[in-house]
Amino acid sequence: MRERILVIDDESNIVWLFREIFGDGFEVLGAQTAEEGIQTVRDQEVHLVMLDLRLPGMSGLQALERIKLQGYQGPVIIMTAYGEVKTAVQAMKSGAYDYITKPFDVEELKHVVQGALRYARLTVEVTRLRRELEDKFHLKNIITVSPKMIKMFSVIERVSTSDVCVLVQGESGTGKEIVAKAIHYASARKDKPFVPVNCAALPEHLLESELFGYEEGAFSGARRTKPGKFELAHGGTVFLDEVGELPLPMQPKILRALEENQIDRLGGTRRLPIDVRIVAATNKDLREEVRTGKFRQDLYFRLAVFPITIPPLRERKEDIPVLAKHFLKEFAGKRNTAPLTIEDDAMDVLVSYPWPGNVRELKNIMQQLSLLCNGPVVSKKDLPAFLWDPDWPSQARDLSAGPSRMKPGGSLEEFLECEPGLGLTQIRQRAWARIEKHLICHALDKFQGNRTLAAEYLKVSRRTLYTKLREYGIK
Ligand SMILES: Nc1ncnc2c1ncn2[C@@H]1O[C@H](COP(=O)(O)OP(=O)(O)OP(=O)(O)O)[C@@H](O)[C@H]1O
Numbered sequence: 291m292r293e294r295i296l297v298i299d300d301e302s303n304i305v306w307l308f309r310e311i312f313g314d315g316f317e318v319l320g321a322q323t324a325e326e327g328i329q330t331v332r333d334q335e336v337h338l339v340m341l342d343l344r345l346p347g348m349s350g351l352q353a354l355e356r357i358k359l360q361g362y363q364g365p366v367i368i369m370t371a372y373g374e375v376k377t378a379v380q381a382m383k384s385g386a387y388d389y390i391t392k393p394f395d396v397e398e399l400k401h402v403v404q405g406a407l408r409y410a411r412l413t414v415e416v417t418r419l420r421r422e423l424e425d426k427f428h429l430k431n432i433i434t435v436s437p438k439m440i441k442m443f444s445v446i447e448r449v450s451t452s453d454v455c456v457l458v459q460g461e462s463g464t465g466k467e468i469v470a471k472a473i474h475y476a477s478a479r480k481d482k483p484f485v486p487v488n489c490a491a492l493p494e495h496l497l498e499s500e501l502f503g504y505e506e507g508a509f510s511g512a513r514r515t516k517p518g519k520f521e522l523a524h525g526g527t528v529f530l531d532e533v534g535e536l537p538l539p540m541q542p543k544i545l546r547a548l549e550e551n552q553i554d555r556l557g558g559t560r561r562l563p564i565d566v567r568i569v570a571a572t573n574k575d576l577r578e579e580v581r582t583g584k585f586r587q588d589l590y591f592r593l594a595v596f597p598i599t600i601p602p603l604r605e606r607k608e609d610i611p612v613l614a615k616h617f618l619k620e621f622a623g624k625r626n627t628a629p630l631t632i633e634d635d636a637m638d639v640l641v642s643y644p645w646p647g648n649v650r651e652l653k654n655i656m657q658q659l660s661l662l663c664n665g666p667v668v669s670k671k672d673l674p675a676f677l678w679d680p681d682w683p684s685q686a687r688d689l690s691a692g693p694s695r696m697k698p699g700g701s702l703e704e705f706l707e708c709e710p711g712l713g714l715t716q717i718r719q720r721a722w723a724r725i726e727k728h729l730i731c732h733a734l735d736k737f738q739g740n741r742t743l744a745a746e747y748l749k750v751s752r753r754t755l756y757t758k759l760r761e762y763g764i765k
């Protein structure tokens with residue numbers, strides 16, 4: 291269908307002019323009175339309204355209001371004579387997209403009309419994408435048959451409509467993030483942004499400017515004013531992921547922001563109001579962190595107004611077959627093939643395995659099977675051996691089919707030979723870095739990029755792991 295431009299103007303030669311200029315690419319509808327225009331907007335799909343300010347019977351401003359009341363969400367451009375610019379500006383305040391003065395400059399008119407239509411197309415696209423996201427994260431798309439989970443979701447559904455802080459707890463890969471998104475998309479804030487912040491991924495000073503924003507010149511490098519995540523999420527939800535990793539000095543700052551609903555940009559002189567809902571997630575036992583002094587109790591109570599815990603997959607084994615089938619279907623859909631089916635003895639293996647990486651690990655294995663399995667049916671021998679072979683050493687759970695991210699370093703003598711200037715101390719530092727980098731890459735490969743499991747395996751905190759990843763430039 292060609293896009294429709296509705297021209298509401300009592301001068302019929304204006305409609306004629308639009309047909310001359312835009313008639314080839316667009317359908318131009320004319321209305322000589324405001325009433326007629328409003329009627330057209332109600333009855334037909336219109337992509338752009340050109341509205342004359344001076345109409346018999348009803349002012350352009352009233353007409354604009356009535357058009358919006360019909361539910362029309364596209365752009366309205368006001369057409370005005372030179373002396374009426376003030377009213378046009380007023381119309382823009384009431385939601386008009388732009389204005390253009392008569393007599394028209396044809397090039398300017400083309401420019402403004404094309405711009406408005408581009409804007410209208412983008413708006414439609416954004417609405418469509420938003421719907422798609424909503425659908426994707428709707429509670430109904432979280433797959434489960436576990437009574438424990440179903441009970442948890444009925445509670446979540448109720449809590450979604452209020453503004454209380456929710457703390458989502460659960461092991462790595464249990465679905466904390468999709469639950470957080472589902473809470474947002476089930477709430478009245480769903481048309482506003484969902485803004486995730488990974489509290490473990492940034493060093494303290496960057497985290498502060500990321501959350502609260504900064505004013506130009508607040509520190510060297512702050513060349514422009516930048517709003518923080520709390521501001522960007524205005525009206526929506528801030529998702530504080532890995533909140534257990536929040537550095538202690540940051541904790542009172544966040545608490546204050548939440549209690550006062552106001553923030554200070556770094557280097558700012560006035561407090562800015564914020565309107566956000568907080569959903570936080572952690573795979574740590576936050577109460578234990580409070581007990582050992584790593585997490586402030588007051589912030590804990592503030593965040594955990596409504597705590598929920600997602601059970602690990604091994605405690606809801608009935609979910610394993612449904613999730614496995616769901617992921618096989620999803621991956622098959624992406625590749626336009628029929629989904630694989632799983633033989634009973636292979637399914638028994640999947641159900642018995644303890645899934646330390648939870649749903650994410652199951653999803654990864656299903657993805658590998660979709661890519662690598664030869665026939666349409668998955669049998670036990672198609673599954674990676676560590677799933678079913680009790681003798682398989684746990685350290686050898688290396689699922690990555692591809693080569694390791696980094697080959698083991700060359701010989702140590704190479705340091706002396708290639709860079710003769712280096713002394714023992716520098717060689718030790720470099721060798722150390724090479725070993726660390728190698729082991730970190732190995733751990734990441736081993737757990738398919740799952741940083742929580744990699745950190746646990748390396749016996750360092752996630753924060754330390756993130757710092758090292760940055761230091762070594764590992765993606
Ligand atoms: N019940 C479920 N139904 C469908 N998909 C799920 C379900 N639970 C988890 N997933 C999928 O598993 C993956 C891991 O989920 P998610 O990222 O939400 O876990 P997480 O708990 O935040 O993990 P981490 O602690 O490592 O950050 C995602 O791809 C998610 O879409």
Ligand SMILES: [Mg+2]
Pocket residue numbers: 466467531
């Ligand atoms: Mg997560």
